[in-house]
Amino acid sequence: MPRNSTILPVLLMAVCWSSALGAEESRFTQTHSRSQYVHWIDLYDANDRVIDPAAETAAPYSPQYTCGRCHDYAAIAGGHHFNAIHKKVAPGRPGEPWIWTDQRTGTQLPLSYRGWPGTYDPGALGISSRDFVLKFGRHLPGGGPGESLPDASEGVAKQPEASKETKASNDKPSKAAAEARRWKLSGLLNVDCMICHTNGNGYSQEAWWTQIQRENFAWASSAAIGLGTVEGDVSKLPDDFDPAKAAADSPQKLPATRYARERINGEKKVFFDVVRKPDNNACYYCHSTHLAGAHAPAAWTLDEDVHLRAGFTCADCHSNGIDHHTVRSFEGEEHPSGERVETLSCRGCHLGEGQGGGRMGAPKPLHQGLPPLHFEKLACTTCHCGPEISKEAGLLQTSLAHGLGLPSHETAEIPPGIAAPVMLRDGEMLYPHRMVWPAFWGQKAGEVITPLNPDAVYEATRKTLRVRRGTGFSAAMTEVRLTSAEKKEILGDERSKVKDDQLTEEEKAKVAEAVAARGRDNWREKLAAALTDLKKIVTDPSAEPVFVSAGTVYRLSGEKSVEVFDHAAARPYAWKFGHDVRPARLALGANGCYDCHTLDAPLFTSTVAAMGQAPDEAPPAQAMYQLAGYDKMKLDAWALSFLSRTAFKYFGYGAMGVVALVLLAYLVQGVAGLASFGRRR
Amino acid sequence: MSVASIPILAAMNSGEIFRQALPYVLLGVALIVALDLAVSFVYRGNPSPRSKWNWWDVLVYLGTLGSVGVLGFTSLAAVVRDGVLGGWSLFVHMFGAGAFTAVLPLLALSWAHANRAELRPAGGQSSPPKFCGISKLMFWLILACGFVVTMTMLVSMLPIFGSDGQHTLLDIHRYSGLAVVVAAVLHLYGVAAQQVGLR
Known part of the structure; x- marks a missing residue:
């Protein structure tokens, strides 16, 4: 009995403990499987009410409440692609800015909420989050400024001092008030999960942009994924429009959504063809580049990134957890989650610096004959990334700056002019950059x-x-x-x-x-x-x-x-880039030392001319070595020393042959002497 | 005391280990010289007779000392100061290396016979030896390490060794180069000791 009296409480405690463990459940759902979950799900609107998709007209589905049913929307919305507007977020390594381009005024203004030096905070210029969405929504994934209402305060970008002062002027309060009313009509532009997680090519970014241009923010997700059709145009509604008071037959009404019947099952659930790891196609919509200008090679002559050719996806390296802090994969990156991400950078994965590397079968490059000093002076990207360096920096177009991915009839070199590659130093290391001149x-x-x-x-x-x-x-x-x-x-x-x-x-x-x-x-x-x-x-x-x-x-x-x-x-704003990676045989230096160590090596002498929209016959131009801050005399001295390098090698081997023979002769003589000495004794 | 608190053991790369070790090596050389000087002064006897140097000997020796001096100064000063050898220091080092590569075979051909080891006095020898024992030993060290230090760089210029091999070659280059510098200093000391009658 005494024995039982001891065991019983222990058992009870164990049961309670296991129950307590079992009770540690998440509000959110996971399968913990590598297989893809089939998403036949209910739709929810922006008020968290179930949508009847079979109804003649229905509310647009809200990713926040539909996807957020099972997935932590708040965590996702704090991820890298959505959090720039949150001032508490660390700015991270400077990247590509949003460039406010207006050919009517010759403007090309690098903007960023992240406070990167050389960029301007949109708020400080009186560019509201709504202005931002209407200007750049074509390549915004939702969230961030799309959910930043004028009266939002916690964690959201505060109006900088400059714009606070202007609030005293007559028009600013009215603009804010008008925008508040329009936000109520347009709804929020939620993070659209399907913009990245659609399987295949079923997501139309063009439809997304069309709805944003119509100020149909809340309807954009439904239209873009082709769940149904959206009829109506918030931009045509007056600021003071009240949907509750609108007559049924009035031409002025909020847009209506008609869901596609074939996407709805008998339980009024809707099929979402979801893929966990985004397809490259989704990334490319915002992260494509296109070489422009008279000397640009034809697109079909260029290969894509060598990693993609090898079967990788962008998300293999630029991966993230549910917090959506997508790894940017540069050396020294500190991930907000605290996870170590060295092995997702070039050096970490290929050279094994940090945690070991070799992930996904990454080969360790030999770099035969390349003195190790180069790895202290050059980033991997300097030799392996981007378009090959020529006598002049090339003209580049990007998705974010030039709206690539949307159909266009433009054939001319549309602004902003972005130069690439431009070699600049960060500390001692030389990196390829893209560069834009503010106008x-x-x-x-x-x-x-x-x-x-x-x-x-x-x-x-x-x-x-x-x-x-x-x-x-x-x-x-x-x-x-x-x-x-x-x-x-x-x-x-x-x-x-x-x-x-x-x-x-x-x-x-x-x-x-x-x-x-x-x-x-x-x-x-x-x-x-x-x-x-x-x-x-x-x-x-x-x-x-x-x-x-x-x-x-x-x-x-x-x-x-x-x-x-x-x-x-x-002064120009420049940001580092890491793609497209060229194969080893097309890397700078693959042909030997003379790729760089000659008097006219493009790595140092390629010129970069400033590009703006103003007519300027002689814009300031600089050579790469000037921009990178190298001593030309030193570069030339090195280049000249390489002229006799081959001769020196022959001379060196000859000289060392003589030394080796002398050493060998006296070694043999010494050994023979020792042997003779031993015999005599 | 943990290992991490000893800088030379805590250093993570071979370049840093070399940098940490360098002062100790140079201090060791200074101590050896000081100790030998002290011993030489205390137990000073009659200096051994030495053959005189001809102009060619002087020229080759100056060439060797000069090139080793340039190589040693440019590399060791840069390593102590910056941790790495680069820029103009490396440029000058490279030209010093050219001179050293040229002078080393001349040194070998001119001085090897005079520096051979003799287990007993050769019968019927007419002239006294040019160098004392320490100088002879250092000569062969200069020759052997000079060969290694030069070959490591010549081989590294060929597209044979990858990054790991290059690092190994660089490490061998560092330490054999340091050995050449130390040997040259001790050789100079031996020669100087001969000149002032300490040997």
Whole structure:
């Protein structure tokens, strides 16, 4: 009995303990299987109510409440692709900014909520989160600014000082109030899980963007995945529209969703073809690049990243857990989860630095004949990534900056001009970068230049600049037609009456020269006039309006004249990149030392010219070595020393052959002497 | 005391280990010289007769000392200062290496006979030896380590060894180079001791 009295409580405690363990359940669901769960699920709307998809018109489904039923939406929404607007989040390594490009004003303004040096906080420029969504929603995955209402406070970007001051002005409060009303009509732009987790090609980013442009934020997810059709356009509704008071037959009403019957089963559940690990196609929509410019190779002559050719997916390295803190895979990355992620970087995986590497069968490169010093000076990406370096940095288009992925009729080199690869040093290491030069109208107060709100600039200058749709800023600024009197002056009475195509080459050149000269004058006149216009919207009374473009700053020097000067605000913004990775045989240095150690090696001498939208015949240009801060004399000295390297090798082996023979001869002599000495004794 | 608290043992890469070890080696050389000097002064006897150097001997010796001096200074100073050898230091080091590569076979051909080891006085020898024992030993050390230090760099220029092999070659280069510097210093000390009559 005493024995039982001991065992019983222990058993009871064990049962309670196991029950307690069993009770540790998550609100969220997991299968813990590598097989894909088949998603026949109920739809929920933005008010967390079940949707009847068979109804004639129904509410759009809300990813927050539909996917969030089983998955931790709050955690997901704090992930890397959605959290930039949260000021508590560490900025991380500077990456590609959002570039506010407006050809009507020649603006290309790098923006980021992350506070990367060289970028501007949208809030500080009076760009609201709604403005941001309407400008960049084409490549936003939802969440972030799409869920950042004007009155949101906790953890969300606060209005910076600059815009706080402007709140005192007459129009700002009304804009905020109007936006609050419009948010109520458009709904939130939730994180759309299916934008990445759709299996196959069933997700239409074009439909997503169309709905955003119509301000149908809450409807975008339903339309993009093809769950149904959306009829209606919030952008056409007035700010004060009240859906509750709208008459049933009124043309003014909120959009209606009609779900596709074939996607609904008998239990009114809807099929979502979900894939756990996003397909490359989903990543490529936002992370594609395209070489542009006259010297760009044809796209079909280029290979994709060597890892993808080997069968990898983007998400194999750029992976994440439910927190969606996608690993960026650069050396030294500190993951917010605290997990060690060295093996997902080039060095970690291929060279085994850190936790060991070799994941997914990563080969360890031999780098035969390459002195180890190079690994202390060059990032892996310097030799292995991006387009091959030529005499001039190439012109690159990206999804985020140029809207790649959406159908377009544009064939010209549309702004912003992004140069790549540009070799810059971070500490001692050389990395390939992409580079963009800010172009904006701003105000200079003291030594500080800050951009003015791009929309306000457009309103203030549109009558002066008059850039027609489809005409580039530069072309519009220099567009001139010679008067008959001017033609006469150039070509003489008779020849001025001849049609342009009948002119001689010499005459054509004369006319072109005159047009260019008039174009330059025209630009200067328009620039001076626009800067004068901007005096009306410059908020600081002590500030002067300026225009920044292609590494140069312009300001008024008289009533109708402008002058240029240098300023840090005109410096380019650059960010490192890691793709596409070229195979070893196409890496820099694969052909030997002379790939880099020659006097005219493109790695150091390739030139990078500033690119803006303003007409500039001689934009500032620099060689890579200047941008990277290398000593040219040292580079040249090294290059020259390599001229005799092969001869030195032969000489060295010959010399060492002599030394070896002497050593061998005296060693043999010594051994023989020792043997002789031993015998004599 | 844990291993981690001893810098040389806590160093994670061979370059850092070399950097940590360098002062101890140089201090060791200084101690050897100081100790030998002290012993030599205390037990000073009659100096052994030595053959005189000709102009060629002097020229080769200056060439060797000069090139080893340049190589030693550029590398050791850079390693102590920066931890790595790079930039202009490496550039000058490379030219010093060229000179050393040229002078080493000359040194071998010119001095090997005079530095051979003799187990007993050769019968009928007419001229006294040029070098004392320590100098002879250091000569052969300079020659052997000089061969290794040069070959490690020559071989590393060929597309044969990968990164691991390159690191191994670099390590061998470091230590054999240090051995050449130490041997050259001790050789110079031996020669100097001969000149002032301590040997």
